[in-house]
Structure formats: C-alpha cells, structure tokens
Amino acid sequence: MRSPETFHVQSAPLRPLFVKELWETLSGRALWIMLLLMCPLVGYSFFQAVSLYGEASAAGLQSPVLASTLSPLDGILVPTLGAFYVAVTLLFPFVAIRVLGQEKESGALRLLVQLPYRSPTLITAKLAAVLTAWLLASIPALTALVMWELLGGHLSAPETLNLVCGHLLYGLLVGAIALFAASVSESAATAAIVTLAFTIGSWVLDFTVAGQPGLLAWIASLSLTQVLHAFEQGLLPAGLVAGVCAVVFGFAALAAVWLPPGVRLRNKVIRSIVCVFAVALALGLVTQIRLTFDVTEDRRNSFPIADQHLLATLPQPLVVTVHLAPEDPRYTDLQRNVLAKLERTMPMVSVRLAGERQSLATNAGSDRYGEVEYAYGGRSDVSRSTSPREILPMLYGLAGVSTPAPAPGSDYPGYPLVAGSQSALFWFFFGLPLCIALAWWWSRRLPKPTAT
Numbered sequence: 001m002r003s004p005e006t007f008h009v010q011s012a013p014l015r016p017l018f019v020k021e022l023w024e025t026l027s028g029r030a031l032w033i034m035l036l037l038m039c040p041l042v043g044y045s046f047f048q049a050v051s052l053y054g055e056a057s058a059a060g061l062q063s064p065v066l067a068s069t070l071s072p073l074d075g076i077l078v079p080t081l082g083a084f085y086v087a088v089t090l091l092f093p094f095v096a097i098r099v100l101g102q103e104k105e106s107g108a109l110r111l112l113v114q115l116p117y118r119s120p121t122l123i124t125a126k127l128a129a130v131l132t133a134w135l136l137a138s139i140p141a142l143t144a145l146v147m148w149e150l151l152g153g154h155l156s157a158p159e160t161l162n163l164v165c166g167h168l169l170y171g172l173l174v175g176a177i178a179l180f181a182a183s184v185s186e187s188a189a190t191a192a193i194v195t196l197a198f199t200i201g202s203w204v205l206d207f208t209v210a211g212q213p214g215l216l217a218w219i220a221s222l223s224l225t226q227v228l229h230a231f232e233q234g235l236l237p238a239g240l241v242a243g244v245c246a247v248v249f250g251f252a253a254l255a256a257v258w259l260p261p262g263v264r265l266r267n268k269v270i271r272s273i274v275c276v277f278a279v280a281l282a283l284g285l286v287t288q289i290r291l292t293f294d295v296t297e298d299r300r301n302s303f304p305i306a307d308q309h310l311l312a313t314l315p316q317p318l319v320v321t322v323h324l325a326p327e328d329p330r331y332t333d334l335q336r337n338v339l340a341k342l343e344r345t346m347p348m349v350s351v352r353l354a355g356e357r358q359s360l361a362t363n364a365g366s367d368r369y370g371e372v373e374y375a376y377g378g379r380s381d382v383s384r385s386t387s388p389r390e391i392l393p394m395l396y397g398l399a400g401v402s403t404p405a406p407a408p409g410s411d412y413p414g415y416p417l418v419a420g421s422q423s424a425l426f427w428f429f430f431g432l433p434l435c436i437a438l439a440w441w442w443s444r445r446l447p448k449p450t451a452t
Helices: 004-011 015-027 029-060 072-090 092-106 108-112 119-137 139-150 157-184 188-208 215-220 226-232 238-258 265-286 305-312 329-345 388-399 422-443
Strands: 235-237 292-294 318-322 349-353 372-376 379-383
Touching: 015 092, 015 119, 029 072, 029 092, 029 119, 029 139, 029 422, 072 092, 072 119, 072 139, 072 157, 072 188, 092 119, 092 157, 092 188, 119 139, 119 157, 119 238, 139 157, 139 422, 157 188, 157 226, 157 235, 157 238, 226 235, 226 238, 235 238, 238 265, 238 292, 305 329, 305 388, 318 329, 329 349, 329 388, 372 388, 379 388
Parallel strands: 318 349
Antiparallel strands: 235 292, 318 372, 372 379
C-alpha cells in the first residue's frame, strides 16, 4: 500500500506550479529587455530584406525567367528569421537561465524542492515557461511576416510553418541547455558562460571545421546551427526533428538530475551517465531515419514530379561511387543537385567515396578524379556531370526505362514584389516597442501566485 506522502506527491495539482513559473517568467526584466532589443534588430533585417527583394523584383518584372528565381523563402523569411536566430543565440539564454538561476541564488530552490512535486515535474514546468518565453520572443519576427503579407507579399504556408518549426526546435534546444547549465552552476553568471559556450562555440565550429572531411566533419555536425540549415533550405527531416527532441529531453533530464540539493555527487554522476547513454542510443537510432519532406513551393530539393514518380518505382539498389574530395566544390554541387535528391527518392541508394583518403592535394592528378560511377541492376556507367539533366537519362538507361514526359503546370512562377517598407521601420523602432513597454507595465501589476 502506498504511503500518504507518496500519494500526495503523485496527485499534487500541476496548474499552480505552471502558473507560478509563467508569472516569474513574465515578471522578470530579462524577457522584456530582450523583446525591446529584438524589435530594432528584426525590424532592420526585415527592412533590408524587403529592399533587396524589391531591387531584384524590379528586374524580375521584366523577365519571367528572372521572376521564377524570386522566392520569399530565400528573400524574406530566412533573412528576417536569421536576425531572430542571432537574438535567440545571444540573448535568450539569459531569459531561460533566470527561470532556475534566480531561485538557486536566492535560496528559494531549497524550498521549492520540498513542495509535493518531483524534480522531473519541476523541470517540465520550467521548460514550459521557457517555451512561453520563446513564443513571446517570436512576436517581432511573426509581426514582420504579417507586415509582409500586408505589403502584398506571398508566403507559402508549408515553407513558413516549416521554418518557424525549425526555429522553435532551436529555441527549445538553447532553453534546455540553459536549464542544465543553471542546474549545475552556483550562479546565473556561470550558467550564462556555460550556455554561451555551447551557442557561440557552435559558430566557432562552423567557421573552422565546417566542410572538412573525416573526423572534422563529424565534429562540425555537432554545431547547434546545423539544426536550422535543413529548415532554411525548405526541408523537413524527420530524423533531425526526432534527434533534436531527444537532445532536448536529455538536457532536461540532466537538469532534473542536478536540480535537487543535498543529493550525493556520486549519485548525480551515475544518473547523468545513464542519461547521456540513453540519449546517445536514441541518437544512434534516429540517424537511421531517412524520411525527409521537401516543403518548398518551387520543389528545389526534389526532381521534377514525373521523375520523382518513376525513380520511386525502381526496385533495385543504386550504388554511386564518387571520385571527388569532400572539400571539392563539385562534390558539394553533386550532393545538393543529385545525390541528396536520389537518396530521398529511390528506395535503396548507397554513396561512397572511392579510395581511403580523398583530398584535392593527393587525388587531383588522378586520371579518374572527378568521375562518378553509377551501378544499377548489374550495369554501370560513368559521368563527370553534376547536373540532373545529364545524370537522370543515364540512370533510366541503366534501368531500361524510358525518360518520362514533363508534367504540365509544374513550373514555379516566382513572386516578384516592389514595395516600400519605410512604415516597417516606424513600427519596429517605435510602435512595437511602445506596445511591449505597456505590456511590461501591465505584467508588473499582476498579483504573485504561489505553487502551494
């Protein structure tokens, strides 16, 4: 039979706890200062994006070919939300750390852990508060998208929701890291340094080892900024989403392990090792998920529809042997234009680099360097092209099928727009900050709730 204490812990109402965490988030200065700083940052980025997009559109209005290259995803969404990403990277950790760090510094944490809630429940409530803070922080960016619609611009719902989803995952990841840093640090300043070591360290990885082969390529993949790259390209990778969720859960679990004071260090270390092992196992499993959706309106990450349908019916495995170094620009073009699309389309595709070590210095003089061999159904052919227009007919020849006729109406029209954005500067530099300041003043008048 369960003891009354155990029953009380499991049946304690959660609503007062969540209300308390949300109130402490809204009452803190860090959130509102971050919002005020985000307004000019996001607003000026939006203004610049609209101006540059208008200059490109002026030429596109005279040429349908140029107009077809104008996509709001590249011209408006990515630059505007890119400013939001910078703010989340540099400012959001201080907001997330305050959710837990202030209680540790004031000694309130020792009282909090005595309430009838388990540590995972407390961390879940704090992670919900972090999510609420991110949603509020996204108001300037979402306002920019609404303003683009009011200017007459076009937004594709799948592209927009996919990119916002990527930034949400990134924000949750930064928030979970901040909670973990606050749980293991004795002060908010130390927690901020630990969190920024993760976020700014990701920039260092991008600048120093990105695009390098071997071990350096694996190290570069650990960068937090890699989370957004696929979403900015208009891809929804199921494996990446599952992997980020696993890492967020892992950092939250580590924060729950290190949250309660008075627990022996040895026990915390053992539980942390178990958490790390569980997350590593989960990441090993999600790397096997290759399901990726192309949500772009212009289908830039996919072959034409007719080719997609035909390639998906080819039952035998395709083996691609590449005689190129990973740092060679031709390999990057081949990967983006052909190989990645084949892996997302055909049932069985395997790609390998020929030779033990591929580098420009050691292989550029080889006779076979630059060749790409395609083997299918016992037949093979070689090409040096990185264009699907040349490679797809070759694959159809290997498979013994006819080249499909292009599907009608599949051309992307493009969305040129020349619009003035001076009103955006007034809104983001004066109007929206005033609304935020009024909301800050109103939040300070709310009565303080308790978790009891």
